[in-house]
Each structure stands twice: as structure tokens, then as C-alpha cells.
Amino acid sequence: MTQTNTPATPNFFNQEMADSYDQRNSALQPISGCLHFLTNLVLAPVPRNASVLCVGVGTGADIFALATDNPGWRFVGVDPSAEMLEVCRRRLDEAGLLGRCQLVRGTVEDIADTHFDAVVSLFVAHFIKLDQRAAFYSGIHRRLKPRGLFVSAEISVDLEDTSLHATVKDWARIQSLMGQEEKPVEALIAMFRDPLGVVSPAITEGLWRDAGFAEPVPFFQAFAIRGWHAQRPPL
Numbered sequence: 001m002t003q004t005n006t007p008a009t010p011n012f013f014n015q016e017m018a019d020s021y022d023q024r025n026s027a028l029q030p031i032s033g034c035l036h037f038l039t040n041l042v043l044a045p046v047p048r049n050a051s052v053l054c055v056g057v058g059t060g061a062d063i064f065a066l067a068t069d070n071p072g073w074r075f076v077g078v079d080p081s082a083e084m085l086e087v088c089r090r091r092l093d094e095a096g097l098l099g100r101c102q103l104v105r106g107t108v109e110d111i112a113d114t115h116f117d118a119v120v121s122l123f124v125a126h127f128i129k130l131d132q133r134a135a136f137y138s139g140i141h142r143r144l145k146p147r148g149l150f151v152s153a154e155i156s157v158d159l160e161d162t163s164l165h166a167t168v169k170d171w172a173r174i175q176s177l178m179g180q181e182e183k184p185v186e187a188l189i190a191m192f193r194d195p196l197g198v199v200s201p202a203i204t205e206g207l208w209r210d211a212g213f214a215e216p217v218p219f220f221q222a223f224a225i226r227g228w229h230a231q232r233p234p235l
């Protein structure tokens with residue numbers, strides 16, 4: 001595994017998290033269901049025999065969301081957490097999908113293929129250290145074919161905005177829905193700043209442009225979670 005794209009919270013996705021991740025997230029199904037539905041629509045132009053890279057594949061939610069409607073797609077899932085990948089492998093196997101998937105322990109920099117039709121990275125970017133976020137998006141851009149599509153969703157909030165307190169109060173409700181202990185809004189804001197390094201939509205869009213995605217398109221928002229898609233421009 002390379003030393004770039006290091007997670008901001010290296011021990012967060014440990015065995016305990018891997019074992020409880022799907023159960024915790026099930027409470028958020030209306031949000032992830034909508035995001036996955038829209039992601040499928042955004043990826044509608046992708047060819048039937050596409051090769052799709054899922055960066056931060058975790059326990060496989062991205063693959064499960066895309067594989068059924070797109071039976072000809074093959075997937076590469078990459079993630080630095082061996083524990084998350086192990087759960088992912090088991091679930092894909094049980095669902096009969098493992099034959100269409102390759103799982104790699106590492107980050108996008110460990111992926112040699114640079115001809116993916118699409119890259120999907122859901123709920124991952126805010127876990128990448130802020131000083132490595134630009135390299136993260138450039139790494140994704142380099143692995144796409146010209147005209148390939150990128151879809152990503154992350155926690156993105158303007159930490160200087162006057163609505164910050166109210167926005168994070170909404171977010172606290174999401175956290176308690178996932179069974180996490182209630183934290184004061186100030187503690188959540190501190191966590192957004194460090195270790196997560198949450199940045200505003202304008203900063204994320206700037207990072208995408210710098211990476212080569214000329215036109216990031218915002219397509220999703222649920223409280224503090226925002227999603228964009230973009231195309232790698234033709235050569």
C-alpha cells in the first residue's frame with residue numbers, strides 16, 4: 001500500500017466498525033438509497049460492459065447499488081481497511097457477485113489500470129487528509145478513460161458560514177440515528193475541522209477542477225452530505 005492518500009482516521013475502520021457498519025448504516029437507507037438511485041442515473045451513459053472502480057469500497061455498498069441494474073459491469077473495489085474488505089468479500093460472495101469483482105487493499109494509487117469507464121467514491125473524501133485531497137482527486141482522474149465519469153459524495157460544509165451551527169445540529173440527528181453517542185455541536189464542528197478536514201462545496205469543486213474535472217455538477221444534498229459528478233474531458 002502506498003503512503004499517499006493516507007486516511008485521516010487510520011484506526012476508525014477496524015474490526016468492530018467493519019462488523020457493525022452495515023447495521024449502523026441501515027438507519028440511513030432513505031439517504032443512501034436516494035444517492036444510489038441518482039448515481040445509477042448519472043452513470044446511465046456508461047457502456048454495458050463497463051469497468052468501474054469503487055474507491056473506498058468499504059463493505060461493498062457501492063457495488064451492491066450498481067451491480068444489479070448493470071449485469072455487464074465489472075468492478076474493482078479498493079480500500080485500505082483489510083477488515084472492511086473482508087466483510088465486503090464475504091457479502092459479495094454470498095450474493096453471487098464476487099466473480100465480477102476484484103478487491104484490492106490500498107488506495108487509488110495502488111490501482112495500475114488507467115482505463116476505467118467510471119469511478120465511484122461514496123462517503124470517502126472527507127476521510128482523506130486535507131493536504132492529500134488534491135492528490136486523491138488527481139489519482140482518480142488519472143484512472144479514468146477520456147469521457148469517463150466520476151461520482152463522489154462527501155461531508156462538505158462551509159465551516160465559516162453563519163448557518164454552520166444549525167447545519168451541524170441537523171447532522172447530530174444523523175449521528176444519533178446511527179447509534180452514536182450524542183456530542184455537543186461544538187465537538188462535532190471540531191471533528192469536522194480535525195481529523196476530518198471537512199471543506200466547503202466551493203473548495204471541493206476547486207479541487208476537482210484542479211484535478212482536471214472541468215465541470216463538477218452538484219446532484220445531491222442530504223444535510224451535510226453533498227454529491228457531485230463530472231466527466232474526464234476528451235483528449
Ligand SMILES: C[S@@+](CC[C@H](N)C(=O)[O-])C[C@H]1O[C@@H](n2cnc3c(N)ncnc32)[C@H](O)[C@@H]1O
Pocket residue numbers: 004005006007008013055056057058059060061062078079080081084106107108121122123124127128
Ligand atoms: C464511510 S466508508 C464508505 C464505504 C462505502 N463507500 C459506502 O458507501 O458504504 C469510508 C471508507 O473509505 C475508506 N478509506 C479511508 N481512506 C481511504 C483512502 N485513502 N482511499 C480509499 N479508501 C479510503 C475506509 O477504509 C472506509 O472503508
